[in-house]
Amino acid sequence: MKTLSTATGIAVALSVSALASAEDWSYHGDTGPDHWGSLSEEFGVCSAGTQQSPIDLTGAISASGAAPSLMLNSISGVQVSRNAHGVTYSADSVDAGLTLNGVDFTLLQFHFHARSEHHIDGQDFPMEVHFVTASEDGALAVVGVMFEEGEAHPDLETLWAAIPGEGESGAGPAMLSLERFIPADEPVFRYEGSLTTPPCSEIVSWTVFPTPIEASAEQIRAFTDLVEDNARPVLPAHRRYVLLSD
């Protein structure tokens, strides 16, 4: 188990920022993704940035040794909060994080997007989960996993059942094992990008699994009934490379 003093400070800063602007942006119309950059000075990089996320993961270059070492084990005392943009799961105690280029990152929170934000070779997926981790100096590393329609996932009923009303928080499962959200060991996509919500800060090292995991059609529908379309469209890769690392 790790204590989270520094990481929690970052989580608070991120969520305060999200809350302060919760009314100001959305996924549709005049306050939708095409307009985020002009809604606020602090959102400028959403439109001006050249390392924005998500992207279409295609044309990846094989690069051995660049993958993070994942330790997404178990979390306990799960907390759930919901705002206009989605649902965030955090935990009182985490035994979960990753090591990337020799730097340790600890899990801050995870959340789901529907449909997926990243595309793989031009294809999107019904849902994508993001595990957000932070280093002690405030760098972020996010792991993305796609869902495809198939067998029911053993944990989603419990996670959906804990979703509170908009603007509210509540208790989730006492214990959750995160391994069931991680596909079998395989090469992963790696690239440098951004938060996919305002302020779109270009501080995220992304790891995305090429192979989806499964959720039932009912589970996907249950989530999209609550959280309608919270996926930012893909942005240009510009001068970035996507690596495929093992």
Ligand SMILES: [Zn+2]
């Ligand atoms: Zn996300």
